[in-house]
Amino acid sequence: MENRWPRVIIHVDMDAFFAAVEQLLHPEWKGKPVIVGADPRGGRGRGVVSTASYEARQFGVRSAMPISQAYRLCPHGIYVRPHGEVYAQYSRQIMQILAEFTPRIQAVSIDEAFLDVTGSVHLFGSVEDLALEIKRRIFQQTRLTASIGVAPSKSVAKIASDFQKPDGLTIVPPEQVQAFLDPLPVRKIWGVGEKTYQQLHHLGIETIGQLRQYPLNVLQQKFGKMGEHLYRMARGEDEREVELDDEIKSVSHETTFDVDESRLDVLDDVLLNLSEKVGRRLRKYRLKGKTIQLKLRFSDFSTFTRSHTLSHYTNLTEDIYRVGRHLLQEFQQLPQPVRLIGIGVSHLVDESGVQLSFWDLENEKKLQLEKIMDQLQEKYGALALTHAQTLGVKQQRKGK
Numbered sequence: 001m002e003n004r005w006p007r008v009i010i011h012v013d014m015d016a017f018f019a020a021v022e023q024l025l026h027p028e029w030k031g032k033p034v035i036v037g038a039d040p041r042g043g044r045g046r047g048v049v050s051t052a053s054y055e056a057r058q059f060g061v062r063s064a065m066p067i068s069q070a071y072r073l074c075p076h077g078i079y080v081r082p083h084g085e086v087y088a089q090y091s092r093q094i095m096q097i098l099a100e101f102t103p104r105i106q107a108v109s110i111d112e113a114f115l116d117v118t119g120s121v122h123l124f125g126s127v128e129d130l131a132l133e134i135k136r137r138i139f140q141q142t143r144l145t146a147s148i149g150v151a152p153s154k155s156v157a158k159i160a161s162d163f164q165k166p167d168g169l170t171i172v173p174p175e176q177v178q179a180f181l182d183p184l185p186v187r188k189i190w191g192v193g194e195k196t197y198q199q200l201h202h203l204g205i206e207t208i209g210q211l212r213q214y215p216l217n218v219l220q221q222k223f224g225k226m227g228e229h230l231y232r233m234a235r236g237e238d239e240r241e242v243e244l245d246d247e248i249k250s251v252s253h254e255t256t257f258d259v260d261e262s263r264l265d266v267l268d269d270v271l272l273n274l275s276e277k278v279g280r281r282l283r284k285y286r287l288k289g290k291t292i293q294l295k296l297r298f299s300d301f302s303t304f305t306r307s308h309t310l311s312h313y314t315n316l317t318e319d320i321y322r323v324g325r326h327l328l329q330e331f332q333q334l335p336q337p338v339r340l341i342g343i344g345v346s347h348l349v350d351e352s353g354v355q356l357s358f359w360d361l362e363n364e365k366k367l368q369l370e371k372i373m374d375q376l377q378e379k380y381g382a383l384a385l386t387h388a389q390t391l392g393v394k395q396q397r398k399g400k
């Protein structure tokens with residue numbers, strides 16, 4: 001049933017983030033109007049509101065409003081100066097929770113991220129189950145609520161996360177994108193600021209549905225470059241990809257030894273084990289990579305990395321291990337005992353986004369085998385099975 005989703009993009013946005021964290025740190029402020037921002041100084045304060053709890057919003061208090069105005073609207077509110085370090089810590093924790101759902105995640109602000117979970121839905125049953133699980137884990141681990149939008153594109157997912165705030169979940173399947181967008185005000189469109197809004201208003205265009213009535217050439221004529229953007233946004237057309245954060249542009253595993261290790265065969269065994277972990281993770285998230293990197297840290301903490309880029313994309317343990325072993329051999333004479341060894345794969349692409357080359361066709365069978373092994377291993381535990389295929393590689397090496 002989920003096949004009708006060409007992509008599943010999620011936008012997560014925390015509710016009244018700074019104010020919610022303050023309420024968490026001061027439970028007596030729960031249910032009360034909390035305003036984070038400049039000091040109101042009895043109404044004479046300068047500066048603006050960072051954010052306000054939903055209780056304070058009932059009085060009309062909003063982000064970026066002068067603090068003096070907020071004070072007039074809500075004189076009995078609880079006014080707090082921002083604690084950036086604490087918010088950043090919560091932000092990191094939330095991003096880490098999100099990264100459990102897919103390595104394809106893009107943090108766009110302190111309390112907001114896009115996730116491409118196209119490859120992860122099968123792990124959770126359905127799109128809805130996955131989204132609910134994200135909300136559940138965030139709340140369980142932080143006691144904060146998030147609002148989530150799910151759609152086939154980034155722009156629609158972002159509008160959807162805002163649709164039922166706070167603590168909302170709005171899922172817009174591909175066939176409902178148009179019906180969802182049409183009644184919404186044009187202001188909801190990404191990139192429509194005050195100036196564009198005024199122009200649209202003059203034309204009598206208030207809703208996205210009205211905007212959609214206008215042909216492309218008319219919009220281009222009236223709005224120049226912005227015209228095509230409006231045309232596409234009104235249709236929910238947005239090809240933009242979730243841009244991977246730098247630290248998750250690769251999948252890697254590493255091990256630090258209890259006692260520094262100089263025996264090559266032991267290092268080699270560990271490398272096989274790490275390669276298997278990396279391969280399994282790539283396959284789990286339906287990713288492939290092209291560049292394999294070996295990392296060694298020696299007794300004196302000096303750290304070296306060596307990498308090799310293949311001519312094809314892979315997520316096979318066998319490939320990762322083979323290249324890793326090759327790179328390890330380049331350190332023929334280890335200058336010192338090894339303290340840490342790691343292996344990673346980068347230059348990641350979508351498993352399905354990769355054009356089928358001759359090589360892929362040849363390896364299709366191997367891939368199927370490894371997937372079955374992964375499933376069995378997850379079911380019955382890592383030790384229950386010997387990985388016949390990597391064992392083959394190993395025996396070859398030992399036989400040499």
Ligand code: TTP
Pocket residue numbers: 013014015016017018019049050051052063064110111112165166
């Ligand atoms: P937002 O996600 O825009 O707002 P929010 O999380 O407070 O509320 P909502 O439930 O509507 O998402 O911004 C995240 C945080 O960024 C917010 O808590 C405080 C900070 N911020 C500012 O400091 N100034 C601003 O003008 C805005 C918009 C946000």
Ligand code: MG
Pocket residue numbers: 013014015016017111
């Ligand atoms: Mg927010």
